[in-house]
Amino acid sequence: MVLSIDTFQHKSSYYIQKNILNEVYKYCKSFHQIIVVSDDGVPFSYMETLIKNLKNASYYIFPHGEKNKSPKTVTKLLDFLLQKEMNRDDLIIALGGGVVLDLVGFVASIFKRGISYYAIPTTLLAQVDCCIGGKTAIDYQQIKNAIGSFYVPNKIFIDSNVLNTLTKRQFNNGLFEIIKMGLIYDASLFNLIAEKNIIQNIDSIIEKAIKDKIDIVKKDPFDRNIRQILNYGHTLGHALESYYHFKHLLHGEAIAYGMLLETKQKDIQQKLCRIYKKIHFRLHKEIDSKQVLNFIKNDKKISGKYIVLPIIKEIGKCELIKITLDDFINSLGGHHYE
Numbered sequence: 001m002v003l004s005i006d007t008f009q010h011k012s013s014y015y016i017q018k019n020i021l022n023e024v025y026k027y028c029k030s031f032h033q034i035i036v037v038s039d040d041g042v043p044f045s046y047m048e049t050l051i052k053n054l055k056n057a058s059y060y061i062f063p064h065g066e067k068n069k070s071p072k073t074v075t076k077l078l079d080f081l082l083q084k085e086m087n088r089d090d091l092i093i094a095l096g097g098g099v100v101l102d103l104v105g106f107v108a109s110i111f112k113r114g115i116s117y118y119a120i121p122t123t124l125l126a127q128v129d130c131c132i133g134g135k136t137a138i139d140y141q142q143i144k145n146a147i148g149s150f151y152v153p154n155k156i157f158i159d160s161n162v163l164n165t166l167t168k169r170q171f172n173n174g175l176f177e178i179i180k181m182g183l184i185y186d187a188s189l190f191n192l193i194a195e196k197n198i199i200q201n202i203d204s205i206i207e208k209a210i211k212d213k214i215d216i217v218k219k220d221p222f223d224r225n226i227r228q229i230l231n232y233g234h235t236l237g238h239a240l241e242s243y244y245h246f247k248h249l250l251h252g253e254a255i256a257y258g259m260l261l262e263t264k265q266k267d268i269q270q271k272l273c274r275i276y277k278k279i280h281f282r283l284h285k286e287i288d289s290k291q292v293l294n295f296i297k298n299d300k301k302i303s304g305k306y307i308v309l310p311i312i313k314e315i316g317k318c319e320l321i322k323i324t325l326d327d328f329i330n331s332l333g334g335h336h337y338e
């Protein structure tokens with residue numbers, strides 16, 4: 001399936017199809033030179049599949065991990081592009097998870113004031129989240145996503161076959177963002193995950209999640225209002241990530257806790273818990289939300305003593321409300337999970 005959208009920058013097309021990796025070369029014929037960038041955690045066989053049919057292609061691989069989403073990796077990659085004498089009519093392709101996409105998108109946006117850019121996301125999180133909306137970023141002085149730009153890939157290729165090499169934990173990491181999407185915006189997506197075999201239905205799940213995010217981003221490309229519903233579960237999730245120094249919890253796992261704690265309705269909480277059980281995510285930590293309050297106070301969504309938050313009305317529907325930080329904190333309380 002192909003989804004084409006007009007963005008504030010240019011037309012952008014999503015090719016969602018098993019084995020599309022083998023066909024990317026067909027969309028690269030007009031470029032003089034191509035650089036594919038990946039990290040060393042992405043199985044090299046994907047790079048081989050991709051470049052075997054590309055003419056004038058070279059690759060650049062940097063070490064995996066969030067700590068390499070850094071200015072140092074950016075300057076090394078820029079040096080490589082200059083050494084290859086890349087020009088504005090050449091193409092850069094990102095092949096990897098969110099770290100690769102965020103960094104390569106950023107470099108594509110600044111190199112010679114913007115170069116053609118394709119994204120091939122290889123984690124579930126990158127397929128349903130990072131490749132939509134054009135946010136690029138690197139971390140700077142230990143501040144996550146401190147530097148970045150809005151730069152939409154010209155084409156995005158989604159091949160669910162590449163997910164087969166992800167660990168279960170990495171797969172679930174992306175799934176939590178999809179569950180969130182179902183909860184805030186798309187009851188049919190939520191029910192699909194809750195009721196059907198997830199692996200057997202992964203293509204429909206990915207397709208729905210991508211369409212939903214595109215829909216939301218279209219309404220608010222620069223993240224000033226409605227797009228903020230995507231932050232559901234993130235206020236507490238981010239605070240938990242900071243509390244655990246980004247070590248014990250993956251981002252999606254922190255959001256999994258955040259969604260439960262921020263959901264007020266008992267029946268929806270129970271449905272979430274049932275999904276977590278189904279995907280073998282064990283909520284073994286007893287989270288005392290009071291412990292993470294100091295981290296909530298640093299949340300970038302806070303302005304003065306107020307915070308703008310998405311609140312679930314029912315599954316698939318939510319709205320943004322502005323409340324005082326104190327009211328938000330008091331509404332959380334402590335939760336205990338089996």
Ligand SMILES: NC(=O)c1ccc[n+]([C@@H]2O[C@H](COP(=O)([O-])OP(=O)(O)OC[C@H]3O[C@@H](n4cnc5c(N)ncnc54)[C@H](O)[C@@H]3O)[C@@H](O)[C@H]2O)c1
Nearest residue numbers: 041042064097098099122123125126129130135162165166
């Ligand atoms: N731009 C956005 O809108 C947006 C949205 C959400 C998250 N992000 C960013 O995304 C990043 C997290 O992304 P992520 O979860 O994909 O992490 P990641 O990119 O670090 O990937 C996780 C690990 O999986 C490996 N990997 C990637 N594809 C693989 C595959 N197919 N098989 C086996 N291993 C594979 C990677 O090498 C890495 O070691 C964060 O930096 C976050 O800030 C950006």
